[in-house]
Amino acid sequence: MVLMWRKCRCGVTVFVRTSHTVLCLGVAVSLLVKKTALRTALVEFQDPAYGLSYLFVLLFSLAMYFLACLVDPGYLPLQNGTWSRVPNNNSDEEHGDEEEGMADETRALDRTNRQRPCDYCEIRQPMRSKHCEECNQCVRKYDHHCPWLDVCVGERNHKFFWIFLLSMSVLILWSLHITRTAMVHELLWSDWFSSNVVFLIDLAILLPSGFVVGGLVSFHTYLMVRGLTTWEVVSRERISYLKKLDDDHNPFNEGCMHNVLHFLASMNTRHWESIYSRRVNVKQAGIV
Incomplete structure (x- = not known):
């Protein structure tokens, strides 16, 4: 039973973290493939500083995500190979x-x-x-x-989780700006939809993600400043x-x-x- 539970958790973990990575990289790739400010800056090499800055924020957010996932959140340690059991006495x-x-x-x-x-x-x-x-x-x-990390947020990884949220907020806002400015205007609705379908998919990912991440980074900034935890507040x-x-x-x-x-x-x-x-x-x- 324990082995089955661990295999199930491992499968969920791989799926969750792969999904996050694919979504982040997928949006970035779509902005590089289509005619956008990012493509102009990076692929056409007209403003490499702009393009490289975007890539840095992208890679930094992914690095913070995996740090938050992989750093021990503060699991209570084993002592001499066994759990530190509660004393069983008659006091x-x-x-x-x-x-x-x-x-x-x-x-x-x-x-x-x-x-x-x-x-x-x-x-x-x-x-x-x-x-x-x-x-x-x-x-x-x-x-x-955190279901999106598939790991606990605790004393050791909370700061990485907050930095991840902050960098992801910047990345989402930047991606939204690039997407909005790249949308093509057409007279016919069918032509407009055909020209902008990739951008519409990006918006469908970025807008709800932006609301969630923005709310989380605001709340966890409040927790950080006040010295609280979500568990203690709730x-x-x-x-x-x-x-x-x-x-x-x-x-x-x-x-x-x-x-x-x-x-x-x-x-x-x-x-x-x-x-x-x-x-x-x-x-x-x-x-x-």
Whole structure:
């Protein structure tokens, strides 16, 4: 069963990532084949800087896409070849929580280090981690499982995902401009359609993609500046370390500049428990 699941996931992954690559390259090739500003600049070599700049943005966006796909999002590691299992002892502190139900995040919250047991992996999750049922692993600073990457977005690859969205937004806007200016005007509708059918296909790809990517890059820019994750925004009322705080209180907000700097420049995972403890009165939060 596990082997079949892995083969299925592998097939989906190859299909998704191949589809993205084909769509990106297909639009670019169509703009090079037809009479466009890109063809004039690159193929006819009238403005090579313009054409090479477009190709750079295209290749850069693809590179960021595959970095976001292939970089470990922050899967919780194995210890000595096995998962770090939740201790199974009879202490009053942990046993009471187990009796009340480990599925309840608030009751299962460890009273000492605020690490929540995962019901699937049976490991202690660091704060801001969550189990992804698609990947079947726990992810540090879990944001969401992206179907277009077919991988989780977490602490280690979130910045690459954001850079990919930003570069893809630039590429889509640039491609839309080239497509719009290249459309041919004809007197007859049939002649107009015949002359512009390739551009219409490009528009059918670019316009909905532009709305989706533009919305995502705006939302994830907001998350980056505020020091939040999609999971925390969407499920705040169900997250044990957030739901008893005031709605406008974000314990992980270190200021816009620090949030952006850590998001884009940090290469290591952070100890969110200590950051949380410095900004929250634990007693008032109802955790101890």
